[in-house]
Amino acid sequence: MTGESYLSTALIPLLMTVVLIYYSFRLLFLQDVDSIYGKNKKKPKDKEGFAKAAGKLMVFLAAASLGMAVIMYWSVEIALVEICIAFVIFGILWKKMNKKYGE
Structure with a gap:
């Protein structure tokens, strides 16, 4: 894969990584739950x-997204499988976290 071709393919996971790191920072250091929870919804208990657990989960997903961008250099199919597995794990852990700290 050429450099330009790779960058155009890996740009979405790289942008996803940047956005997830931004929200991880807001959750872990600023404890800004409103940024992901919404202003009109009921706040977590x-x-x-909630901010600490959600921030850690966002870091996990950011690492998985960065891993996807790296793996895409060799195999797009394996990268897709990796991010799908990461999303399933993220969803399960997010549901558990929401039960523990949520409404």
């Missing part, structure tokens, strides 16, 4: 615990 434990705002600090």
